Amino acid sequence: MVEKRNQRIGVFDSGLGGLFTLRALARDLPMYDYVYVGDTKRVPYGNRSPKTVYEFTRQAVEYLFLQKKCKLVIVACNTASALALRRLQREFLPNHFPDRRLLGVLVPLAEAIQERGSRRVGVLATQSTTESHAIQREIVKRIARVAVFERAAPLLVPIIESGELQLARDALAFYLKPLIQKNTDCLALGCTHYPIFKRTIKSMVGPDVAVVSQDEFLGAKLADYLKRHPDVEQSLSRGRRRIICLTDKTPEFEKRAKEWFGKSMPLKFISF
Amino acid sequence: MVEKRNQRIGVFDSGLGGLFTLRALARDLPMYDYVYVGDTKRVPYGNRSPKTVYEFTRQAVEYLFLQKKCKLVIVACNTASALALRRLQREFLPNHFPDRRLLGVLVPLAEAIQERGSRRVGVLATQSTTESHAIQREIVKRIARVAVFERAAPLLVPIIESGELQLARDALAFYLKPLIQKNTDCLALGCTHYPIFKRTIKSMVGPDVAVVSQDEFLGAKLADYLKRHPDVEQSLSRGRRRIICLTDKTPEFEKRAKEWFGKSMPLKFISF
Numbered sequence: 001m002v003e004k005r006n007q008r009i010g011v012f013d014s015g016l017g018g019l020f021t022l023r024a025l026a027r028d029l030p031m032y033d034y035v036y037v038g039d040t041k042r043v044p045y046g047n048r049s050p051k052t053v054y055e056f057t058r059q060a061v062e063y064l065f066l067q068k069k070c071k072l073v074i075v076a077c078n079t080a081s082a083l084a085l086r087r088l089q090r091e092f093l094p095n096h097f098p099d100r101r102l103l104g105v106l107v108p109l110a111e112a113i114q115e116r117g118s119r120r121v122g123v124l125a126t127q128s129t130t131e132s133h134a135i136q137r138e139i140v141k142r143i144a145r146v147a148v149f150e151r152a153a154p155l156l157v158p159i160i161e162s163g164e165l166q167l168a169r170d171a172l173a174f175y176l177k178p179l180i181q182k183n184t185d186c187l188a189l190g191c192t193h194y195p196i197f198k199r200t201i202k203s204m205v206g207p208d209v210a211v212v213s214q215d216e217f218l219g220a221k222l223a224d225y226l227k228r229h230p231d232v233e234q235s236l237s238r239g240r241r242r243i244i245c246l247t248d249k250t251p252e253f254e255k256r257a258k259e260w261f262g263k264s265m266p267l268k269f270i271s272f
Numbered sequence: 273m274v275e276k277r278n279q280r281i282g283v284f285d286s287g288l289g290g291l292f293t294l295r296a297l298a299r300d301l302p303m304y305d306y307v308y309v310g311d312t313k314r315v316p317y318g319n320r321s322p323k324t325v326y327e328f329t330r331q332a333v334e335y336l337f338l339q340k341k342c343k344l345v346i347v348a349c350n351t352a353s354a355l356a357l358r359r360l361q362r363e364f365l366p367n368h369f370p371d372r373r374l375l376g377v378l379v380p381l382a383e384a385i386q387e388r389g390s391r392r393v394g395v396l397a398t399q400s401t402t403e404s405h406a407i408q409r410e411i412v413k414r415i416a417r418v419a420v421f422e423r424a425a426p427l428l429v430p431i432i433e434s435g436e437l438q439l440a441r442d443a444l445a446f447y448l449k450p451l452i453q454k455n456t457d458c459l460a461l462g463c464t465h466y467p468i469f470k471r472t473i474k475s476m477v478g479p480d481v482a483v484v485s486q487d488e489f490l491g492a493k494l495a496d497y498l499k500r501h502p503d504v505e506q507s508l509s510r511g512r513r514r515i516i517c518l519t520d521k522t523p524e525f526e527k528r529a530k531e532w533f534g535k536s537m538p539l540k541f542i543s544f
Contacts, residue, residue: 041324042314047434052313052520127434127523155439158430162319162399167427170442248324251399 008033010070015043017193018076028219033241035068041248045079046126057084063272072101082134108221110138118186122179125190127152186210245270280305282342287315289465290348300491305513307340313520317351318398329356335544344373354406380493382410390458394451397462399424432465458482517542
């Protein structure tokens, strides 16, 4: 039996940063229907324990599968990809949603670094992501004799979510300094929020360091995945609809959405 | 019937900052038993909606009343005091816990400002607290012809909870500048976390601006309250015990507790 084309692509993030991922996916693969869930009620995840990040992520993924009819969910949040994805793929999906798919963003990131032929890689990410060493692990798996330098940047997400970008320059200089000193040839941005700083970061690390940013390749990676999994592709509805769901109506949301995307966004408030 | 002396004082905060409040209370009134609850799983509250802050605070207060036998709970979190306290006092307590008491930290703050005879007051607080204007309201109620200037400082809590105090100076200068320009005679610190910056803030605002910090007077205010409510005082146990409960074992907790209090703290992880 051929499954009907009636299922969506879910994109999950801890807060608003994943909207950059959604925008990149919808730009490269505009024909599908997307549902975004941002857990603004409990953002940020980057300083929480693995147990808590797993619990929050499982709730969001379950919501996207059950309530939003998603065939495929992309965990856009790097912290959740680092701390929760494997266990969800190995334990939760096989037992509860064997016909659904769950993808993270760390493998595409490591592949993009591998494709560049990098040998000295700096990684900027949240506290919990760097402490898990999950990005380092994915890189080391793919590149022989690579040196990976991870740097936790716990304030960047709060700076972005608060909108006080005036304070970002000092914070970025502080976080990037030790990575620059390591003579890295590439800098991986290991958090959905960081693309907003791409231009500033590029000017700080200089022209010899390639800045690897997920928004630039996740669309191509997803297209590639769907080509290799026609059963998944054939179940996806093609209505060009985007639904944005948040768990809390924070004072900042409307401002941020306008600043980042030049317009206010229609959205729903949900709980799970 | 005289109630037995077997009930505790609860102290609630969104995260770790309320430990300063606990320390101040336990210093001034050491004989009682205290239970601290910090919602590290969902900190910070300062950028969340009133609805969400109410829901989180209600859960914590209920936990302290039911599970920890608290006669009296002090909402040390200014955001929760601003956004949730009144409704809890008017709706939740009368219906569910008519024999318990719930106190916030904004009235003592406004009283302390009144006692100083201030006429031009700067207030530094979280985004949600300033947007509620709850501190301003309490001040205006007590002081005739007072000018109150509120300033949201959304990054200070993340800076403190992350421990990256190197980045605090620039952020403080940025937040304090407009308040200094208003020629205030007093600066109220409207967040449990801010006492950690007291010395820096004092040097920035200069000797003519009095810095009003809750850790300095909450003990005296609580002593005064207990004097005026002997029924509450007589129900409190006097075992000099302190229990610290957190909702998530965040990577930072042990480090912060050592930095701030010079020792690691025995603690329990709870959920509600």
